[in-house]
Amino acid sequence: MTELTPRVDMEKIVSLCQRRGFIFASSEIYGGLSSCWDYGPLGVEMKRNIKHAWWRAVVQERDDMVGLDASILMHPQTWEASGHIEGFTDPLVECKNCHLRWRSDDFTDNKCSSCGGELTEPRQFNLMFKTFMGPVEDTASIVYLRPETAQGIFVNFQNVLNTTRKRLPFGIAQIGKAFRNEITTGNFIFRTREFEQMEIEFFVKPQTDKEWFDSWIEERLNWYVNLGITRENLRLRQHGPEELAHYARDCYDINYLFPMGWAELEGIANRGDFDLIQHASSSGKSLAYFDEETKQQIVPYIIEPSAGVDRSFLAFLCDAYDEEPDQEETRVLLHLHPDLAPIKVAVLPLSRREQLVTVAKQIYADLRRCWMVNYDDAQSIGRRYRRQDEIGTPFCVTVDFQSLEDNQATIRHRDTMNQIRVPISELKTTLAAKLSGERFDTQPLWTAKG
Numbered sequence: 059m060t061e062l063t064p065r066v067d068m069e070k071i072v073s074l075c076q077r078r079g080f081i082f083a084s085s086e087i088y089g090g091l092s093s094c095w096d097y098g099p100l101g102v103e104m105k106r107n108i109k110h111a112w113w114r115a116v117v118q119e120r121d122d123m124v125g126l127d128a129s130i131l132m133h134p135q136t137w138e139a140s141g142h143i144e145g146f147t148d149p150l151v152e153c154k155n156c157h158l159r160w161r162s163d164d165f166t167d168n169k170c171s172s173c174g175g176e177l178t179e180p181r182q183f184n185l186m187f188k189t190f191m192g193p194v195e196d197t198a199s200i201v202y203l204r205p206e207t208a209q210g211i212f213v214n215f216q217n218v219l220n221t222t223r224k225r226l227p228f229g230i231a232q233i234g235k236a237f238r239n240e241i242t243t244g245n246f247i248f249r250t251r252e253f254e255q256m257e258i259e260f261f262v263k264p265q266t267d268k269e270w271f272d273s274w275i276e277e278r279l280n281w282y283v284n285l286g287i288t289r290e291n292l293r294l295r296q297h298g299p300e301e302l303a304h305y306a307r308d309c310y311d312i313n314y315l316f317p318m319g320w321a322e323l324e325g326i327a328n329r330g331d332f333d334l335i336q337h338a339s340s341s342g343k344s345l346a347y348f349d350e351e352t353k354q355q356i357v358p359y360i361i362e363p364s365a366g367v368d369r370s371f372l373a374f375l376c377d378a379y380d381e382e383p384d385q386e387e388t389r390v391l392l393h394l395h396p397d398l399a400p401i402k403v404a405v406l407p408l409s410r411r412e413q414l415v416t417v418a419k420q421i422y423a424d425l426r427r428c429w430m431v432n433y434d435d436a437q438s439i440g441r442r443y444r445r446q447d448e449i450g451t452p453f454c455v456t457v458d459f460q461s462l463e464d465n466q467a468t469i470r471h472r473d474t475m476n477q478i479r480v481p482i483s484e485l486k487t488t489l490a491a492k493l494s495g496e497r498f499d500t501q502p503l504w505t506a507k508g
């Protein structure tokens with residue numbers, strides 16, 4: 059197999075994100091806060107689109123899934139039962155001179171990277187953020203910021219079962235923030251201390267776990283490909299026995315070829331009955347399921363596809379990024395799938411003449427009831443197209459002097475730069491069809507990349 063190289067440098071992605079308002083450093087006016095990022099006006103739209111596409115695929119379009127939004131703060135016993143207090147740790151060494159802490163596996167020479175001082179023996183360091191609930195800061199009031207959203211699903215298993223009358227197999231999906239006091243952060247939004255997860259806990263009869271495990275791996279890979287990620291930039295990697303998490307019987311990572319190399323985008327684990335047994339025994343509440351077929355109480359197995367919103371964001375951006383020669387300049391464009399593009403349509407009057415502006419503003423007002431739409435009348439039409447290409451806007455609608463006579467406008471397609479002329483009264487239906495994949499001219503649109 060020939061070795062692939064990443065399609066874009068991280069600097070280009072970071073620069074585009076800052077230049078165009080996808081992502082800013084957190085608290086930038088104070089010098090930023092390490093590994094924390096804010097999603098700007100375009101970033102927040104794209105992030106919402108990713109979450110919406112995930113929710114639609116795993117909840118809305120399936121009979122066997124429901125959603126949940128559990129609180130970030132949970133009863134502290136949750137983390138005893140889940141094994142996080144005991145096992146969610148990284149080995150750390152501390153410099154005896156400057157007291158900085160480092161991951162112990164980053165060192166071979168026992169010398170601090172900052173000051174050259176001697177390092178202590180490794181000690182286990184828990185990655186959960188601790189805080190206090192209520193006004194008294196004592197051990198009785200310690201709570202944790204959840205390091206994964208999964209536990210909120212496990213502790214609600216019976217609630218969902220009782221209120222939805224779902225039968226096995228079925229799953230619960232959740233999107234939300236998670237927090238880990240990671241020792242090593244970096245690579246932009248790839249590894250941060252505050253991030254967002256999209257997690258599914260899929261409950262199955264124990265003897266069916268392997269087939270469901272395989273089918274979820276396939277399902278999740280296809281999700282990325284259908285939203286435009288090049289298949290060869292995705293790889294599956296099975297965890298070796300020594301790296302499996304304490305709860306997992308088997309686990310595959312979906313890895314993506316990020317600018318810094320292959321790295322985890324999503325993990326899919328077979329958690330067996332570990333979590334329900336742990337929470338049942340810790341809470342004293344039954345989390346068993348009555349199997350109508352065998353008339354027996356069983357503890358379901360759990361298949362867990364767990365994706366990162368921020369890592370998906372980075373992967374979709376990297377895979378969409380392109381540069382093309384454009385006369386003396388370079389055309390930067392994002393081939394984002396229209397479902398993910400932050401802005402779906404831009405309305406561009408050819409000039410600022412009043413008659414044109416009136417028509418263009420009317421179109422703008424009409425279209426923005428359906429989608430996020432930009433209106434741009436500054437600088438030449440060529441520059442305005444480039445600005446939209448760079449943020450991945452699939453279509454631009456241009457209003458020109460001819461429009462005043464024939465009541466038609468031009469739609470220009472980002473990727474092919476092809477143009478079609480459409481009656482203004484049909485703009486909305488035409489754009490709706492094109493945004494959901496209808497052919498533009500003779501070119502098929504939005505086919506999954508091979």
Ligand code: GAP
Pocket residue numbers: 205206207208238240247248249250251252253254255257322323324325362364365366367368369
């Ligand atoms: N409930 C299982 C679980 O949390 P994980 O592999 O630790 O499994 C799942 O995390 C996903 O969450 C990862 O594949 C990644 O996309 C995202 N993730 C984990 N830690 C992260 C971090 N520090 N920064 C950004 N995303 C992270």
